[in-house]
Amino acid sequence: MIPAPFAYARPTTVDEAVQAIAEGGEDVKVMAGGQSLIPVMRLRLAAPETVVDLGRVAELRGVRDDGDAIVIGAMTTHAQVLADPLVRQHAPLVAAATETVADRQTRHRGTFGGALAHADPAGDLPACALALDAELVVAGLGGRRTVPAAEFFVDYLTTALEEGEILVEVRIPKLPGEWGMHYEKFQRVAQAWSIVAVAAAVRREDGHIAEARIGLTNMGPTPLRATATEAALAGADATVEAVAAAAGHAAEGTSPSSDLNAQADYRQHLAQVLTRRAVLRAAGL
Amino acid sequence: MTQISVRVDGVTYADDVEPRTLLVNYLREQVGKVGTVVGCDTSNCGACTVLLDGVAVKSCTVLAVQADEAEVTTIEGVAAPDGTLHPLQRAFHELHGLQCGFCTPGMIMASIDLLRDHPDPSETEIREGIEGNLCRCTGYQNIVRAVQHAAGEMSGRARSDGPASDRSASPADVDTAAAPHAVVRA
Numbered sequence: 001m002i003p004a005p006f007a008y009a010r011p012t013t014v015d016e017a018v019q020a021i022a023e024g025g026e027d028v029k030v031m032a033g034g035q036s037l038i039p040v041m042r043l044r045l046a047a048p049e050t051v052v053d054l055g056r057v058a059e060l061r062g063v064r065d066d067g068d069a070i071v072i073g074a075m076t077t078h079a080q081v082l083a084d085p086l087v088r089q090h091a092p093l094v095a096a097a098t099e100t101v102a103d104r105q106t107r108h109r110g111t112f113g114g115a116l117a118h119a120d121p122a123g124d125l126p127a128c129a130l131a132l133d134a135e136l137v138v139a140g141l142g143g144r145r146t147v148p149a150a151e152f153f154v155d156y157l158t159t160a161l162e163e164g165e166i167l168v169e170v171r172i173p174k175l176p177g178e179w180g181m182h183y184e185k186f187q188r189v190a191q192a193w194s195i196v197a198v199a200a201a202v203r204r205e206d207g208h209i210a211e212a213r214i215g216l217t218n219m220g221p222t223p224l225r226a227t228a229t230e231a232a233l234a235g236a237d238a239t240v241e242a243v244a245a246a247a248g249h250a251a252e253g254t255s256p257s258s259d260l261n262a263q264a265d266y267r268q269h270l271a272q273v274l275t276r277r278a279v280l281r282a283a284g285l
Numbered sequence: 286m287t288q289i290s291v292r293v294d295g296v297t298y299a300d301d302v303e304p305r306t307l308l309v310n311y312l313r314e315q316v317g318k319v320g321t322v323v324g325c326d327t328s329n330c331g332a333c334t335v336l337l338d339g340v341a342v343k344s345c346t347v348l349a350v351q352a353d354e355a356e357v358t359t360i361e362g363v364a365a366p367d368g369t370l371h372p373l374q375r376a377f378h379e380l381h382g383l384q385c386g387f388c389t390p391g392m393i394m395a396s397i398d399l400l401r402d403h404p405d406p407s408e409t410e411i412r413e414g415i416e417g418n419l420c421r422c423t424g425y426q427n428i429v430r431a432v433q434h435a436a437g438e439m440s441g442r443a444r445s446d447g448p449a450s451d452r453s454a455s456p457a458d459v460d461t462a463a464a465p466h467a468v469v470r471a
Contacts (some may be wrong), residue, residue, distance in 0.1 A: 042345075053350070
């Protein structure tokens with residue numbers, strides 16, 4: 001099936017884009033790479049009046065060094081993120097998760113910002129943004145504002161983006177010290193969504209785990225931090241036993257859904273197993 | 286209607302399209318490139334894969350208007366002008382990298398994309414590299430062999446081993462679990 005008819009706008013700057021959204025009528029959809037939006041429109045689950053295509057907004061693409069953070073433009077494709085040396089160096093967790101997103105074709109079109117703004121609970125990048133305490137810069141007619149990742153993901157497919165706003169760029173702080181990072185994803189078949197996945201960043205110091213940050217994918221309507229496990233790991237011995245004990249708390253406070261892929265209790269089991277694996281890998285154990 | 290200008294397999298086309306027109310439908314119905322097929326219409330199968338400005342995309346998940354001012358290469362544009370097949374086309378033919386053949390255009394376009402980034406891929410890299418393409422005949426063994434063979438040929442390695450390496454990859458020698466017909470012929 002092909003999408004229902006819509007009006008099409010193709011701005012070339014952020015200012016033009018927010019203007020096009022304001023003038024687009026009642027039901028406007030912003031298209032980044034289109035890898036989620038076009039399938040949904042093809043199924044007629046969405047039939048927007050206007051599509052504002054950000055594909056030609058050059059200022060939204062690319063990764064830059066901004067001193068204490070790296071900044072990923074919202075329209076930077078997954079393939080560009082994967083190839084970027086700044087991401088590899090300062091946010092290898094993002095690279096590791098991006099590598100698992102869909103397939104090569106989809107990674108050529110799909111964008112980092114689009115994946116965050118879409119906020120699918122099974123998407124891989126929201127949990128990474130949350131674990132790394134990213135800040136999301138959004139623009140609207142009234143100007144720009146910055147939203148911490150912890151406040152950006154509001155509910156199922158729902159973010160803090162207000163009507164008429166677009167995501168411009170994502171600031172990922174450079175973490176001081178020596179960090180290991182790993183993304184552990186559980187899926188049944190190739191190119192599938194995560195049933196559960198765990199994003200882990202671990203800082204080791206003198207045989208101990210000094211600090212751990214753990215993001216959970218698909219353990220609720222939004223990405224979550226495994227705060228109980230993070231607390232248990234802070235200052236813990238860098239041993240397999242200590243990590244396993246801490247990972248046992250990974251499902252605390254989660255409310256995963258039950259669907260065709262997995263029941264909620266199975267997802268909670270997976271969260272513990274995958275957290276153990278992710279932290280062990282990130283800690284180099 | 287929106288006017289677009291797209292270069293497809295070396296020829297520039299200027300056309301009016303509805304914004305909702307999918308690139309695959311534009312290619313098939315307006316340009317006539319029916320070598321690019323629609324397999325699933327749900328972004329899963331990869332049969333409609335083409336190169337858009339040099340990289341593989343699923344043309345059922347791109348709007349034709351997004352390809353404005355871009356260069357598209359379809360399966361119909363990968364052979365040499367004199368008709369000499371692309372090494373991947375030849376490898377799929379010689380190594381029986383297809384059964385019903387419906388996934389083949391997409392498999393070859395995805396493999397061209399893969400080999401550009403990984404000229405000498407391992408078997409695992411090939412399987413992961415073409416994970417966006419489904420073969421419902423499940424003929425993956427020979428598809429992987431064909432990609433390996435073409436990779437060797439394209440980088441000038443395959444012929445150096447002489448006929449033995451060709452023979453080891455011939456369809457008659459594939460393992461019987463993957464290709465039961467080989468048993469019948471034996």
